[in-house]
Amino acid sequence: MPVTLTRNTTISSDALNTLRMESWADMGPSDWDPVFARSMGWVCAHKGERLVGFVNVAWDGGAHAFLLDTTVHRDFKRRGIGTELVREATALAREGGAEWLHVDYDETDEALEPFYRGCGFVSTPAGVIHLEPYVE
Numbered sequence: 231m232p233v234t235l236t237r238n239t240t241i242s243s244d245a246l247n248t249l250r251m252e253s254w255a256d257m258g259p260s261d262w263d264p265v266f267a268r269s270m271g272w273v274c275a276h277k278g279e280r281l282v283g284f285v286n287v288a289w290d291g292g293a294h295a296f297l298l299d300t301t302v303h304r305d306f307k308r309r310g311i312g313t314e315l316v317r318e319a320t321a322l323a324r325e326g327g328a329e330w331l332h333v334d335y336d337e338t339d340e341a342l343e344p345f346y347r348g349c350g351f352v353s354t355p356a357g358v359i360h361l362e363p364y365v366e
Contacts, residue, residue: 231278233311235318239274241266241281249281253301270295270326273318275302275311282306285315287323287331295328316349334358 243262265286266272275283282303288296297319302312323331333351335342343353 233275233277233282233306233309233314235314236274236276237318237322238271241272241274241284245281246284249284249303250299250301253303270328271319271322273315273322275306275315277306283311283315285319287319287326289323289326289328293329295323295326295331297323297331297333300333312345313349316346320350 241262243260246262247260268288270287270289272284272286274281283301283306285300286298288298290296297316300312300315302315320331331351333346334356335346337343347353
């Protein structure tokens, strides 16, 4: 049975949390409804009814879109699913009118830089402020 990609498929927080917990260490549950409400869109990968991949495209409402939460279930890695998710998310962002698609990733994971480079991303200077934990 092949893996199929869909855009903006209805997906529960439980299904997405299960995928993320089975894919990443230290990934706690989240309520995804507020995320989906602010997204340009998202792409899911399914093998039959099983969710095996996901990527979110956040958007500033203008020229910039942001690739977030790229996830492939650990049993399905190294099969090209992540690359296909990113390609479909790139098309979604382009069709939605974004001019730029940004991604950031953990530099300590040596597989991520070549993965995203292979998907067409180039390194650029950027800045970031770590806001966690938030304290008033």
